[in-house]
Amino acid sequence: xxYGSDNYRYFFNLAWAFYDKPHLQQSVNFLTSHTVGSDPxxxxxxxSTGIAxxxxxxxxxxxxxxxxxWRDNLGNVKDDPVVPCGCLGYLYxxxxxx
Numbered sequence: 001x002x003y004g005s006d007n008y009r010y011f012f013n014l015a016w017a018f019y020d021k022p023h024l025q026q027s028v029n030f031l032t033s034h035t036v037g038s039d040p041x042x043x044x045x046x047x048s049t050g051i052a053x054x055x056x057x058x059x060x061x062x063x064x065x066x067x068x069x070w071r072d073n074l075g076n077v078k079d080d081p082v083v084p085c086g087c088l089g090y091l092y093x094x095x096x097x098x
Contacts, residue, residue, distance in 0.1 A: 007037035015054060025056040029063060033085060045073040048083050056091060063087040
C-alpha cells in the first residue's frame with residue numbers, strides 16, 4: 001500500500017484458505033509488514049510479524065490481525081507488545097469455477 005512519499009506499508013502475506021467457494025473465501029494469514037508513516041501524535045518506521053483473518057467476498061477483501069514489532073527504527077512502538085495489522089481492497093480472482 002502506498003499513501004504518499006511519507007506514508008507506505010509493504011506486506012508479505014502467506015495465506016491458508018480454510019473455506020473456499022467461488023464467491024467467498026476465508027483464510028488465516030501469516031504476514032510480515034514494514035510500516036512507515038505518521039499520525040498527529042507520532043512518526044512510525046517499524047517491521048512486524050503476525051497473524052490475521054482474511055475474508056474475500058466477490059473480490060472485495062478485508063484482513064484484520066495483530067503483529068509483534070521486531071524492528072523499530074524510531075523507537076515509537078518499543079513499548080507496544082502487539083500492533084494492529086489490516087488491509088482492505090479488491091483482488092480479482094482468476095478462477096475457472098465461477
